[in-house]
Amino acid sequence: MWQAAAKIGLLGLRIPTEYGGAGLDDYRFRFIVLEELARAGAASVNAGISLVDDLVGPYLVDLGTDEQKRRWLPGLCAGTTTAAIAMTEPGAGSDLRGIRTRAVRDGDEWVLNGSKTFITNGGHADLVVVVARTGERQLSLFVVEDGMPGFSRGEPLETMGRRAEAVTELFFDHVRVPAANLLGTEGKGMRHLMERLPTERMRSSAGPFWPEPVTAPHSGSDTAHRVPSTTRDTTARPRPS
Numbered sequence: 100m101w102q103a104a105a106k107i108g109l110l111g112l113r114i115p116t117e118y119g120g121a122g123l124d125d126y127r128f129r130f131i132v133l134e135e136l137a138r139a140g141a142a143s144v145n146a147g148i149s150l151v152d153d154l155v156g157p158y159l160v161d162l163g164t165d166e167q168k169r170r171w172l173p174g175l176c177a178g179t180t181t182a183a184i185a186m187t188e189p190g191a192g193s194d195l196r197g198i199r200t201r202a203v204r205d206g207d208e209w210v211l212n213g214s215k216t217f218i219t220n221g222g223h224a225d226l227v228v229v230v231a232r233t234g235e236r237q238l239s240l241f242v243v244e245d246g247m248p249g250f251s252r253g254e255p256l257e258t259m260g261r262r263a264e265a266v267t268e269l270f271f272d273h274v275r276v277p278a279a280n281l282l283g284t285e286g287k288g289m290r291h292l293m294e295r296l297p298t299e300r301m302r303s304s305a306g307p308f309w310p311e312p313v314t315a316p317h318s319g320s321d322t323a324h325r326v327p328s329t330t331r332d333t334t335a336r337p338r339p340s
Contacts, residue, residue: 109132109148110148110151110152110175110176110177110178111151111152111156111172111175111176112128112129112132112152113126113129113152113156113157113160114151114152114156114160114172114175114176115160115172118168118169118172118173118176119172119173119176119177120156120172120176126298126301129152129153132148133145133149136148146219146220147181147220149299150181150182150183150184150219150220151175151176151182153298153299154182154184154299155175155182155183155184155226155228156172156175156182157295157298158184158228158240158282158283158291158295159171159172159175159282160172161294161295162240162282162283162284162291163282166279167242167279167280167282171226171242174225180225180226181220181223181224181225181226182220182224182225182226182227182228183218183219183220183221183224183226183227183228184218184227184228184230185215185218185221185227185228185229185230185243185269186198186215186230186292187215187216187217187218188200188213188214188215188216189214189216189268195230195238195289195292198230198231198232198238199213199232200212200213200214200215200229200230200231200232200271201213201231201232201233202231202232202233202239202241202276203233204233204278205275207277207278208275208276208277208278209233209241209275209276209277209278209280209281210273210274210275210276211229211231211241211243211249211271211273211274211275211276212271212272212273212274213231213271214268214269214270214271215229215268215269216256216268216269217256217266217268218266218267218268218269219265219266220265221252221265221266221267221268221269222252222255222265222266222267223265224245225244225245226242226243226244226245227242227243227244227269228240228241228242228282229241229242229243229269229271230288230292231288233285233286233288234286237285237286237287237288237289238286238288238289238292239281239283239284239285239286239287239288240281240282240283240288240291240292241276241280241281241282242276242280242282243271243274243276243280244280247274247275247276248274248275249271249272249273249274249275250269250270250271250272250274251269251270251272252267252268252269252270253267253268253269253270254267255267256268
C-alpha cells in the first residue's frame with residue numbers, strides 16, 4: 100500500500116527532493132491530502148502517511164545527520180520503509196516527564212531498557228524513534244531498527260476501529276543502539292519534541308471523518324447542511340504515539 104502511495108506522490112511531500120520527497124514546505128499541501136483521505140474514510144491510510152510526513156519525517160529531516168538522512172529518508176519516501184514514533188508508556192501515558200524507558204551509554208553504544216504502548220505502526224515498523232531518559236531530567240531520541248537484539252513487539256492491541264494501524268506494545272530488553280542512531284542532541288529530547296509536536300497535533304484537526312452534505316428541513320424548505328456522517332468509524336480510543 101505504501102509503495103502505491105509513493106508512486107502517486109502522497110509520501111514525503113515535505114521531505115527534500117534529494118532524498119526522494121517533493122520538497123514542499125507549505126503545510127497546506129499536506130492538509131489537502133489529509134482532508135481528501137478523510138473525505139474517503141481512509142483513516143488508517145491517513146495515519147500511516149502522517150507517520151512519514153508529520154511525525155517521523157520532520158525529526159529525521161530537522162535533526163538527522165547527512166548519513167542518517169541518506170540511510171533512512173529514501174526508503175520512507177519510496178514506501179519500502181515504515182516508521183513509528185514511541186513516546187507513550189504503560190505507567191506514564193503521554194506524559195513525557197513521566198517516561199521511564201532509559202538509555203545508558205556504554206562505549207560506542209547506548210543500552211536501552213523499557214517499554215512503550217499504543218504505538219501506531221508498532222507492529223510492522225522498520226524504524227522506531229524512541230524517547231528515552233538519559234539523565235535525571237534529560238530525554239534523548241534514538242532510532243531503533245527492526246532486528247536489533249532485545250527489541251520485540253507485543254500482539255496487536257484491540258482497538259475500536261482503524262485496525263490497519265497495527266497498534267502494539269514495544270519492548271526494549273538491553274537493546275544495544277549504536278551511538279550513530281542518536282537523533283538530535285543528547286539530553287535535548289524534550290526540546291526536540293516540543294518543537295515538532297504542534298505539527299502532529301495540527302494534522303489531527305483534519306478530523307477523523309469528513310462532514311457530508313445532507314438535505315434537512317429548515318424554515319419550511321429543504322436546505323443543504325454539513326453534518327457529520329454516521330457511517331464512518333469515529334469511535335474514540337486511547338491516543339497512540
